[in-house]
Amino acid sequence: MSSKNSKSLHEIVAENIIKKLEQGTAPWQKPWNSNSPAFELPYNAITGNRYKGINSLSLLSADREDPRWMTFNQASAKGWNVRKGEKATLIQFVKTHELVSKRDEEGKPILDEQGKPVKAKVGLDRAIITTAWVFNAEQINGIEPLVKSEAKQFQWDSIQRAENIIQASGADITHKTGNRAYYSSALDSITMPLREQFDAPDKYYATVLHELGHWTGHKDRLDRSMVDSFGTEGYAREELRAEIASMLIGQELNIGHDPGQHIAYVDSWIQILRDTPFEIHAAAADAEKILNYLLAFEQKREIKAAANVQVEAQTEAKPQKVKEATLSIGDEIAYNNTMYKVQGHLKRGRMRVEDLSTGNTFFAIEN
Numbered sequence: 001m002s003s004k005n006s007k008s009l010h011e012i013v014a015e016n017i018i019k020k021l022e023q024g025t026a027p028w029q030k031p032w033n034s035n036s037p038a039f040e041l042p043y044n045a046i047t048g049n050r051y052k053g054i055n056s057l058s059l060l061s062a063d064r065e066d067p068r069w070m071t072f073n074q075a076s077a078k079g080w081n082v083r084k085g086e087k088a089t090l091i092q093f094v095k096t097h098e099l100v101s102k103r104d105e106e107g108k109p110i111l112d113e114q115g116k117p118v119k120a121k122v123g124l125d126r127a128i129i130t131t132a133w134v135f136n137a138e139q140i141n142g143i144e145p146l147v148k149s150e151a152k153q154f155q156w157d158s159i160q161r162a163e164n165i166i167q168a169s170g171a172d173i174t175h176k177t178g179n180r181a182y183y184s185s186a187l188d189s190i191t192m193p194l195r196e197q198f199d200a201p202d203k204y205y206a207t208v209l210h211e212l213g214h215w216t217g218h219k220d221r222l223d224r225s226m227v228d229s230f231g232t233e234g235y236a237r238e239e240l241r242a243e244i245a246s247m248l249i250g251q252e253l254n255i256g257h258d259p260g261q262h263i264a265y266v267d268s269w270i271q272i273l274r275d276t277p278f279e280i281h282a283a284a285a286d287a288e289k290i291l292n293y294l295l296a297f298e299q300k301r302e303i304k305a306a307a308n309v310q311v312e313a314q315t316e317a318k319p320q321k322v323k324e325a326t327l328s329i330g331d332e333i334a335y336n337n338t339m340y341k342v343q344g345h346l347k348r349g350r351m352r353v354e355d356l357s358t359g360n361t362f363f364a365i366e367n
Helices: 009-023 053-060 072-077 158-169 201-215 233-253 260-275 279-317 319-324
Strands: 068-071 089-101 119-136 172-175 182-184 189-192 332-335 338-345 350-355 361-365
Touching (some): 009 053, 009 089, 053 089, 053 279, 068 072, 072 119, 158 233, 158 279, 182 201, 201 233, 260 279
Parallel strands (some): 172 189
Antiparallel strands (some): 338 350, 350 361
């Protein structure tokens, strides 16, 4: 499905995004709120994993209503059929391993009970970027109708989750009468209009989280270039990252996304992508980093709550040894369908914790 002279993925996506920006239909230009039909980012129908970065933008640009995607072979393995004439959509991924046939001492392939070669996963000397072609569920016969996926269970609703992230971030946020929301890199602070100036809570929180996206760029956080002034190309590049991140976190928290206030950057984005198509790849990657950075605050709050629950349980079981009721290195905590593991204890009551589902590590405070 590809050829030697075919364009790279970032060139294809950049061209598609430029067309959609001109039409006002780029993925992050589409407003939606918590009362709208459920919006889900593209994910693999077989593994359940969400497509990230430029792959997500590539699939969103296909304008499909169904978020499920899969390769031809994945569909065939399920007994589903890609309809004749349907065109696949390009994605890419980093390949670190490959499957090779196991061989005996004579160099002959080892076969299993069905007579098929036994495969082994072997690491590559150097990771490579490779491509794949995927089809949407709307292009496939035999697949079951889409059922809205069950939302991940948290202790708090969408608005409270957003509030928890904001509070846990520790960001300096000032509210005052006005019509501008902005982050000042010089002061490392966010200025917001008064809450009552917003006609709905989700619009307020979507705006704060957008500014928190900029806040992550500080040199002590994700360290992006934040020195460009309003109206410059550098400022527009940063705004592109924050806008894509806003779309991602709006979907994650189900609080919606309102792109109206950022329409002034459209012409700049179009020019940037025409001049440097790879910018869409870099912007999408940075947006994923912003999302992960902000969601880590929620994970810290969740693991802290779980740690407190476990400590309280230990205290109740051994009231005479309250001081010993602490989590130990290697302890695993099951909380909200996620397993966490204590990696180590640090100063001032902090501990290093790993999310076993993602491999991400962060710090939590043990009370």
